[in-house]
Amino acid sequence: VRLDQLLAASRVLIVAGKGGVGKTTVTAAIAVAAAHTGTSVLIVEVEGKSGLASTLGVEALGYDEIDVRPGVRARTLTPDQALLEYLEDRGLRRISRRLVRSGALDVVATAVPGMKDILVLGKVKQLERAQVADLIIIDAPAAGHAVTFLTSARGLLDAVRVGPVRTQAQDVMELLSDPTRCQVMLVTLPEETPVNEVVDTAFALEDRVGVSLGPVVLNAFPRDLAVVGHETSDDARAIGLTIPDQERRALDAASAFQHERSALAREQADRLSARLPLPQIRLPYLFGEIGGPEVEQLAATLTSEVEAMPGTSS
Amino acid sequence: MTTLAPLVREQHVLVCCGTGGVGKTTTAAVLALGAARAGRDAVVVTIDPAKRLADTLGLEALGNITHEIDRGRWDPEGRAPATGRLSALMLDSRSTFDALVNRYARGPEQAERILENRFYRNIAGALSGTQEYMAMEKLYELHEEGGHDVIVVDTPPTRHALDFLEAPARLTRLLDNRIFRFLMVPARTGVRVAGVAVQAFFRAVGRVVGTEAIEDVVAFFRAFEGMEQGFRERASSVTALLAQPTTAFVLVTSPRRDAVEEAQFFADRLRGSELTVAGLVVNRVHPDFAQGIDTEGLSDRLAFVYERANTASGESRGAAARLGRRYENLVDYASLARTERRQLDAAAARIGAAAVAHVPSLAHDIVDFAALDAVAAYVVGPGPASTLG
Numbered sequence A: 001v002r003l004d005q006l007l008a009a010s011r012v013l014i015v016a017g018k019g020g021v022g023k024t025t026v027t028a029a030i031a032v033a034a035a036h037t038g039t040s041v042l043i044v045e046v047e048g049k050s051g052l053a054s055t056l057g058v059e060a061l062g063y064d065e066i067d068v069r070p071g072v073r074a075r076t077l078t079p080d081q082a083l084l085e086y087l088e089d090r091g092l093r094r095i096s097r098r099l100v101r102s103g104a105l106d107v108v109a110t111a112v113p114g115m116k117d118i119l120v121l122g123k124v125k126q127l128e129r130a131q132v133a134d135l136i137i138i139d140a141p142a143a144g145h146a147v148t149f150l151t152s153a154r155g156l157l158d159a160v161r162v163g164p165v166r167t168q169a170q171d172v173m174e175l176l177s178d179p180t181r182c183q184v185m186l187v188t189l190p191e192e193t194p195v196n197e198v199v200d201t202a203f204a205l206e207d208r209v210g211v212s213l214g215p216v217v218l219n220a221f222p223r224d225l226a227v228v229g230h231e232t233s234d235d236a237r238a239i240g241l242t243i244p245d246q247e248r249r250a251l252d253a254a255s256a257f258q259h260e261r262s263a264l265a266r267e268q269a270d271r272l273s274a275r276l277p278l279p280q281i282r283l284p285y286l287f288g289e290i291g292g293p294e295v296e297q298l299a300a301t302l303t304s305e306v307e308a309m310p311g312t313s314s
Numbered sequence B: 001m002t003t004l005a006p007l008v009r010e011q012h013v014l015v016c017c018g019t020g021g022v023g024k025t026t027t028a029a030v031l032a033l034g035a036a037r038a039g040r041d042a043v044v045v046t047i048d049p050a051k052r053l054a055d056t057l058g059l060e061a062l063g064n065i066t067h068e069i070d071r072g073r074w075d076p077e078g079r080a081p082a083t084g085r086l087s088a089l090m091l092d093s094r095s096t097f098d099a100l101v102n103r104y105a106r107g108p109e110q111a112e113r114i115l116e117n118r119f120y121r122n123i124a125g126a127l128s129g130t131q132e133y134m135a136m137e138k139l140y141e142l143h144e145e146g147g148h149d150v151i152v153v154d155t156p157p158t159r160h161a162l163d164f165l166e167a168p169a170r171l172t173r174l175l176d177n178r179i180f181r182f183l184m185v186p187a188r189t190g191v192r193v194a195g196v197a198v199q200a201f202f203r204a205v206g207r208v209v210g211t212e213a214i215e216d217v218v219a220f221f222r223a224f225e226g227m228e229q230g231f232r233e234r235a236s237s238v239t240a241l242l243a244q245p246t247t248a249f250v251l252v253t254s255p256r257r258d259a260v261e262e263a264q265f266f267a268d269r270l271r272g273s274e275l276t277v278a279g280l281v282v283n284r285v286h287p288d289f290a291q292g293i294d295t296e297g298l299s300d301r302l303a304f305v306y307e308r309a310n311t312a313s314g315e316s317r318g319a320a321a322r323l324g325r326r327y328e329n330l331v332d333y334a335s336l337a338r339t340e341r342r343q344l345d346a347a348a349a350r351i352g353a354a355a356v357a358h359v360p361s362l363a364h365d366i367v368d369f370a371a372l373d374a375v376a377a378y379v380v381g382p383g384p385a386s387t388l389g
Helices: A003-008 A023-036 A079-089 A093-102 A104-111 A115-129 A145-159 A164-176 A192-208 A232-238 A245-275 A292-307 B005-010 B024-037 B051-056 B093-104 B108-116 B118-126 B130-145 B163-175 B178-189 B196-209 B211-224 B228-243 B257-272 B295-311 B314-351 B369-379
Strands: A012-016 A041-045 A066-069 A072-076 A135-139 A182-188 A216-221 A280-284 B013-017 B041-046 B085-090 B150-154 B247-253 B277-285 B355-360
Touching (some): A003 A023, A012 A023, A023 A041, A023 A066, A023 A072, A023 A216, A041 A115, A079 A093, A079 A115, A104 A115, A104 B196, A104 B211, A115 A135, A115 A145, A115 A164, A145 A192, A164 B196, A182 A192, A192 A245, A192 B051, A216 A245, A232 A245, A232 B314, A245 A280, A245 B314, B005 B355, B013 B024, B013 B228, B024 B085, B024 B150, B024 B247, B024 B277, B024 B369, B041 B130, B093 B108, B093 B118, B093 B130, B093 B228, B108 B211, B118 B130, B118 B211, B196 B211, B228 B247, B247 B257, B257 B277, B257 B314, B277 B314, B295 B314
Parallel strands (some): A012 A182, A041 A072, B041 B085, B041 B150, B247 B277
Antiparallel strands (some): A066 A072
């Protein structure tokens, strides 16, 4: 599969995962990889605060789009921003300011659960309709909120029987459940609990939202040193190198640690394959901070991992 | 490195805070286990634990009820003092809130009107901040009931992990909202009392979200009348408990830069609220394999290995490549360990916690008592902590 083909399947790509799995890094890597194929990308950050700006090497993101690098733009879209815009679009500008000032906004949003999420997704739909970019990547909320975020439309349809917000929810449901318009890429770690959680999330999203799921990203995958069956001392002798004992022990301890990590990760990846029939993309664990060069490296791996995926059969 | 042993032996309340994904729930369980091993009656309030940890703590089907864990499970060798007890509870925000309404309602009728209201159900079920508030409420409830020497409470994995400090005030503010107090007026004295602006406002909002939602809100505020005072008093009692010297805040973090930065931010905020961070637990610290190794010699040999990997042929080329990977791996871990140490030292200095514990990155998930014990060895010291210590 070519990356541009995979990404061309839908204009909206929602990247979702629990906190701490590196969702933001993955978002940045997808954006960069896509831009390399000539796809124009808009990253939408819906939580208002994540490491996206520093990962991309730019100042803080805001409501107005900024150019992050050639072919990649980014902006925020928080629930409050979306609500204000929604009200302003309907000629309720003065009231919207009053709503915010008085704190009544909280009350209204509480009266209609999921309303804030709907407004964010409704705005995403608007961006999609306006074709603001070839690919709109949504860096979805973390902390297990992704399912709530994406199921809010269905919940709201049950709760609100009339009115513009209901129409908005219907539009959002249409967007989410149409595989030619939207897909979700789940990000997790190759560890036991994160694997269990991503399986639950995948099923919940498919059952409750009917959203199309793209490949699962297994992030921070420990590299395999491929030294099993060879002794450090034998290899050293073969090239005429003398390694001090203490250094050899350190080399062996670090290799053993890495070997165990990588074997466990593979075991978890297999368990994930058995439980969730979705293609997997493995991105390597990187030592050190993630900045521009690291994102490039991950983007390259992402591209080759997608190319190695079996072609779509269904 | 110090441990948090003094905290689990002496404090009455331990509040674990930190961002999501840093092992907060596990740390809370470990601290409660440490307290029980030190001969104290400990209870841990968990929030949304991973399923297997919940199973270990016997929380499969128990929501909101304190449940004592069979001694044989956490102390199979019977080494802990007989006074040690370990209980656990999985927070159920909704029923905690319901109990609070029942407590402050004038009678069952008022309580029922509130509990049935759709707006109330939204607040109790889904409002962000409710879970934080209820975690603190549950803590206060357990404290008031008495019976436990130490209560360890986990906090929800919110992006801003200190929401729990503000949640009671935020909710009280919502319940107190002036605009909605206007709404209650028409019922008593006639429609015209409410200002024109307020009426226009609600017509507009009603057009957008539907009038039903607004009616629910109005009905809720009417039903809730008279209870605000009780809620406010309760919220300030909770705040007072958190400020007690017998309450200790434990920051949980990982050595990742973003988590460390967040931890520093929490510490500053806690200090701003006159609360101090007593303990700092850093999970998933990487081992320093290159400790005591001559780094100059290391890079000389790595250069030699690279050179051989490019020039050698056959068997020795493969050997050089393998050695190259081993060396790179060691160098990577060494530099990771250096970075982590530098960041953690800086953070510890800024946070100023009296007790700091580092837990190494463990291969397996912490899902059973054996694993909790392994972590406890780092957090509160090895073996059953002695009460005589």
